[in-house]
Amino acid sequence: xxxxxxxxxxxxxxxxxxxxxxxxxxxxxxxxxxxxxxxxxxxxxxxxxxxxxxxxxxxxxxxxxxxxxxxxxxxxxxxxxxxxxxxxxxxxxxxxxxxxxxxxxxxxxxxxxxxxxxxxxxxxxxxxxxxxxxxxxxxxxxxxxxxxxxxxxxxxxxxxxxxxxxxxxxxxxxxxxxxxxxxxxxxxxxxxxxxxxxxxxxxxxxxxxxxxxxxxxxxxxxxxxxxxxxxxxxxxxxxxxxxxx
Numbered sequence: 001x002x003x004x005x006x007x008x009x010x011x012x013x014x015x016x017x018x019x020x021x022x023x024x025x026x027x028x029x030x031x032x033x034x035x036x037x038x039x040x041x042x043x044x045x046x047x048x049x050x051x052x053x054x055x056x057x058x059x060x061x062x063x064x065x066x067x068x069x070x071x072x073x074x075x076x077x078x079x080x081x082x083x084x085x086x087x088x089x090x091x092x093x094x095x096x097x098x099x100x101x102x103x104x105x106x107x108x109x110x111x112x113x114x115x116x117x118x119x120x121x122x123x124x125x126x127x128x129x130x131x132x133x134x135x136x137x138x139x140x141x142x143x144x145x146x147x148x149x150x151x152x153x154x155x156x157x158x159x160x161x162x163x164x165x166x167x168x169x170x171x172x173x174x175x176x177x178x179x180x181x182x183x184x185x186x187x188x189x190x191x192x193x194x195x196x197x198x199x200x201x202x203x204x205x206x207x208x209x210x211x212x213x214x215x216x217x218x219x220x221x222x223x224x225x226x227x228x229x230x231x232x233x234x235x236x237x238x239x240x241x242x243x244x245x
Contacts, residue, residue, distance in 0.1 A: 002219070003203050003204060004206050004207040004215045005203060006059045007219050008214045008218060009059070009218070010218035010221050011214030011217035011218035013053050013056060013218075014221055014224055014225070014228075015214070017049050017053075018228055018232075020045055020046065022232055025232050025233055029237075029240060031236075050181065051184050053109070054112065054185045055185070056188065056218075057185055057188060058186065058187065058188020058190075059188050059192035059195075061113065061120060061188075061189050061192070062193045062195070063196065064117075065121075065193065074113075078110060078113055078114070080222060081110045081222065084222060084226050085106035085107045085110055088101055088104060088106055088107075088226075089101055089102055092104075096173050099172050101173050103161075103175060104172075104173070104174030108162075108178060109176070112178065113185075115178075115182060115185075116182075116186065116189050123193070124190070126187070126189055126190035127190050129183075129186055130182075130187040131183065133181075134184070135180070136164075136179050136180065137164045137165055137166070137177075140167075141166065144165070145167050155167070156170070162177050162178060164177030
């Protein structure tokens with residue numbers, strides 16, 4: 001049994017992400033120059049999109065926990081995410097060799113899903129754990145810029161910056177470290193467990209037919225995620241070739 005409401009929310013995130021990436025691609029090919037690294041309009045959207053993805057992942061883990069789904073099924077899906085993360089690294093290295101993605105959203109999600117699965121039994125403690133995870137990078141950056149400045153290079157380096165305790169963000173096209181983002185997934189897991197316990201019947205009801213396309217997109221989100229950028233980049237490259245003077 002699938003829970004359409006989670007799929008619809010995930011499908012909405014996919015559409016939002018597609019629009020964001022299309023604007024990024026337009027900027028990359030020089031059709032609409034934008035500053036995606038600094039402009040708050042774009043940086044805030046990225047934060048909200050990633051947050052929505054991780055909330056959905058947490059909700060999905062809450063459903064799996066409530067239904068008692070085993071580790072075999074978890075690792076089948078988890079293995080697909082890991083393979084896709086490696087493909088993203090390879091593809092981004094081809095396009096952006098100086099700033100390729102070595103710990104982006106799929107890499108971070110793979111690690112966070114493991115932690116979320118192992119901590120799903122924490123119950124209400126997931127809420128304060130999520131708050132601590134969200135706050136810890138801010139505290140770490142203050143320490144690394146102050147009394148622990150001698151260790152800043154260690155935590156800013158690629159070997160450990162996947163933790164998120166950095167004083168300087170790495171130069172990469174996508175960076176979704178364990179912290180603070182694990183806090184978002186933990187809150188999605190906690191909220192999902194609360195909903196399943198108190199509003200399980202509402203969660204299980206099918207969504208309106210008008211939302212069926214979003215639900216379908218949410219069901220195949222990983223495949224769509226892997227294909228949408230190659231398609232859009234290829235289309236823009238073809239457009240550039242066809243319109244070349």
